[in-house]
Amino acid sequence: MHILYLIFVDPFVQMVHAPDLLMQTLWDGLVGGVLYALIALGFVLIFKASGVFNFAQGIMVVFAALTLVGLHEHGVPAFVALGLTILVMLVLAFGVERLMLRPLVNQSEIILFMATFGLTYFLIGFGQLVFGGNPKVMIADDLYLPSGAIEWKGHFGFVSLQKIDIAAVVIASIMVAVLAVFFQRTRIGRALRAVADSHQAALSVGISLEQIWVIVWFAAGVVALTTGIMWGARSEVSFSLQIIALKALPVLILGGFTSIPGAIVGGLIIGIGEKLGEFYWGPLLGGGIENWLAYVIALGFLIFRPQGLFGEKIIERI
Template sequence: METLYNILIDPFVQMYEAPDFLMQVLWEGLVSGVLYALIALGFVLIFKSSRIFNFAQGIMVVFAALTLVGLHENGVPAWLAVPLTLGVMYVLAVGIERVVLRPLVGQPDIILFMATIGVTLFLIGFGEFVFGGENKVMITEALGIPTGALEFNPFGGFVLIEEKDLTAVVMAVLLVFALITFLNYSSMGRAIRALGDDHQAALSVGISLSTIWVIVWFIAGVIALATGIVWGARAGVSFALEVIAYKALPVLMLGGLESVSGAIVGGLAIGILEKLFEIYWGQPFLGGNTETWFAFILALIVLLFRPQGLFGERIIERV
């Protein structure tokens, strides 16, 4: 009983007694959650417009980051390497639409999903052929991303905020704001939303499926580049980033596959909760390393009570 009491109560006592440390943990969880949400947004946009679960989103993050670093290593200035990388992601979007998706229009969803696995394997092989398999360093300073740290003393202790993490949060907020503005107020954004709401009705009024697919995959490429920059600044650029991108899966399970707001809220929730659980319960009582599985367990618990996720639309079948 005493051990159970310690597991349940001691972490909350520590939070109360060390509020500065709690704020530090919350900040680190927030940064991770913002990045999870960014990756999840790429999945959501493609699924909403085409009903394709894009298994390749993770490797797109790696490929975009490697392209940026590779261009800079070959003498391209950072200010030019960024738009050139965006151009590469646009060419990739067009290529995927023309070579992979267009021939498979009307095929079952599982066929399209398997096609994105093929895209993943192609990008892994092509990326290793072009850029090599060794780890690379993100061009943080060349991009103007600050590398210092800010220190705050809210409760007598200190909270350390790395400037590159603060930059990541600001960049993510601006990107999400731009994306929501584009979806809600531009004609192309409304077409994407219409395609997601009613696929057949949108096609019947002349919305071009191929054009929407190219745009959506390009936007997913932009999100992948932004994610690759901020993750690369924190952990370097390597194919291991693809594994980190799979953390978006429990975010999607939690927030719903079709909800932009769900991706944002789900990412933030998982980032903060997994960090709190790791620090206050995982390390003292479970031997640590709970961040590798906590998000998936949390998502499975949510799915037991709400299979469509917290923000997904409830599916009602009438017979």
């Protein structure tokens, strides 16, 4: 009976008794969730347009951030370095399209998935070779990102909000809005949606698949760079980020592989669920449940909705 009390009653009692702690936890979860959502966004962009499950999205985040910091260390001014990094992501997109996607066109999904694994290994080695394997500090000040914290006093107590977190949420929202406009209103955006719907139909009306793939990988690269800057500013730029990026997978599952709103909602659910679970139920199990809770939440959802929350219904024909 006591264990049932600890599981089903005690956490909620704690939540009501200390609403400021609850708010803090929710905020932390929200920020974490926004960053997961950003990584998932990169996945979704590429999956929609090319059907490639891009495992390298996580390492692209690290690679972009490393390039930015590395260039700055070599004396390049911060904003020039930012421009150069975007250029590097463009070159990467071209390289991936030319050397990987084009020769592998029409192969089965798992082969393409494996190829992005190869890309991951390549980028890990290459990044370490060029910029060194040590963790680096993100150049947040030079990019005029705010630092420090503000105390927010509600009628229930203090909540401390890191300014960088607020900036992350704002920038992420702006980026999603820009992407939405880009997808809905521009010529290229329409072409992207056409490709996402059907490769063959898109080809038949004269849309160049190659061009679309470069654009999509470049867009994912820019998303990766933004994620890298935000995440790097919160902790540091290191290759361990790549493992955190695996958290984007349950987010994708929740949202569905093809839905941009799904990526965002999924990210928030996972981020908040994970933090709440760790804070209120984690001690019961000895802590550290953050590592797998996201996957189990996703698994639970999946059993009831195999295509994710917002994914298109899977129709199978023989």
